[in-house]
Amino acid sequence: MDREISADHRGTTILYIDDDEALGVLLRKNLARQGFTVVNAIDGKSGLARLEEGGIDVVALDHYLLGETGLDILPVIVEMPDHPPVVYVTGSADASIAVEALKRGADDYVTKSVSTDFVDLFVAALNQALERARLRREALAAQEAICQARDRAELLLREVNHRVANSLSLVASLVRMQASLIADPVAVSALQETQMRIHAIGNVHRHLYANDQVGTVDLDGYLKSLLDELQSSMRDEARPHDIVLTAEMLQLTTDKVISLGLVVSELVTNAFKYAYAQGTAGEIRVRVSRRDGYTIELLVEDDGTGFDPDAPVKGTGLGTKILNAMAATMGGDLAYDRNIAAGTRARMTFPV
Structure with a gap:
């Protein structure tokens, strides 16, 4: 049985901080039979210095030390990066000391005694502390692996969005080139509208690539970019209109933003083309607000015909x-609201 236990603990080094040198020698002999290597330190200063050297798998820290207590040393140990687990050793019958040690970061505790069971209880506490430390390390390693996988996925997703946005921009440019080669004004108008729809979708992917969020888009920033682009492409002497955006700071999923972008693009384009007489300046207002916790309202309105x-x-x-x-x-x-004095007001509500 001793050989099996020894094999389990071979190479495990314990730092035992206690000013009772006789007990330290006794523990070193008993634990050596079970495969442990015990390093003794008689005070907190020498114990911390030995810890700094490394190579310690678990710390056994006695409560009563010369001029200090283990509770003074314990916080210093647990603040060390990647510190070994700590078993608190106390001869006091006061359970509050053990509870305080656990609160300050000890992994386990054992009550010191002169009974023959003390070594067995001490080894059991060491084993539990080492097992907790192993589980912590595995949990941290798993969490780190998850974080790395998530970061790789986010990077890949941003790259995909970047490539999609570039591809859609290329398609829009091809449509624009095609429109420039056509004389039929109806066909030209249709191609221009197609180009705007492509831009509305491509803009979503540009925002996904530029922002930290994955799968969600800041709606106000997206709409501002989209409407600036629409106004720049459509505003001319025949249509000197201004677009005014009022939007709450909202985040929506990618699919909803793509659909909403197409709706806004269509409504604003229609207002640019048909709301006002040619050469007459007008205002087109776009408002997005949250009506309640579950519904968003879009208004696109003008003061035209x-x-x-x-x-x-x-x-x-x-x-x-x-x-x-x-x-x-x-x-x-x-x-469409029918009870307005002039102009057009399109209203769409949709659930978040």
């Missing part, structure tokens, strides 16, 4: 189909 949702659609009608499809995808409800 007004829009009758029951009238025949202008153009190809693709924009209306996209709006309805995106609203359905988001589980939202899109409608």
